[in-house]
Amino acid sequence: MGGTDAKDILGLPRKTPLSLTQEKRSRPRKESHRKPDGISREVAWQWLPVKSSARSDDLQLFHWVRVVNDVPPSGDYSIQQSVDVLKYTDDEYENHLTDPVWTKEETDQLFELCERFDLRFTVIADRFPLSRTLEELKDRYYSGFV
Template identity: 40%
Template sequence: EGYTRAMSDIKDILGLDRATPAVPAPRTVRPTVRKPEGMSREVFALLHTEGKSVLPLVPTCTLSPVDTYKEKQSRVTGWEWKPFTNVARKDDLQLSHWVKNNDKSASYAFARFAKVVKVLSYTDVEYEQLLTHSNWSKAESDTLFDLCRRFDLRWPVIHDRFPRDLPIEQLKERFYEMCRT
């Protein structure tokens, strides 16, 4: 009863007549399209849009996948087992790999990725004048620079091979401090 009293109070405030019941809005009857006999429900749902935007059903590719597959299969590509030398290596190791017959490049394709880091070097006099450190001996500094050259500044590897158990941060700090001076 409290709900109807509150509704009547609202009707009083809005100036509406209490006695008139609300008139329901007339229902619009939408024409229903029935699924044709023999068509699956999924296909009908894809094709019937009910006024929504229609997607194009015209194919955009003129060749069928079967034709392109046959076309690709008709072209035969020959392969050849060829020897090569990797220019990144210092020895003249002769390796071999499979290459397409129409590939005429003489150089090894991955040689461009063989980058060597140039690590600075120093003399004994330079070390004594500029690079001495209270916690580092010359032999340890030489070992650090040798490992940096051999392993291209790959710090986890250098840390693993370094004889003294120091954190990577200290090895980096010593190396870059020596390079700055």
């Protein structure tokens, strides 16, 4: 067998990783990724405190923030937004929300869970006391807006 090795059998090139690296360096760089002349943009990431208007307490949170030209982003950082869930009176329920498949008590439970869990229907479906599918819960909630 003499000088035959795995590279010969598999038909792989005999170039070493060092020679492949040198080939890559000798290729001309693409100019399309360059910034236009006169534009300087320094981007860094910093671990900074953030405030969120979605929280009612004074919890101090930290977050990796992208800082461009030494200027951190301003404004509110909202991890999670609260939602306003539809509220209804007994008269409004009777006139607009009655459904032959849903009782008022079931609808009340659904809307309470929607408010409590900010319309995260996967969580709501897990907590809903009756056997209803995720699609049924969403359909009932959103049918109140039609």
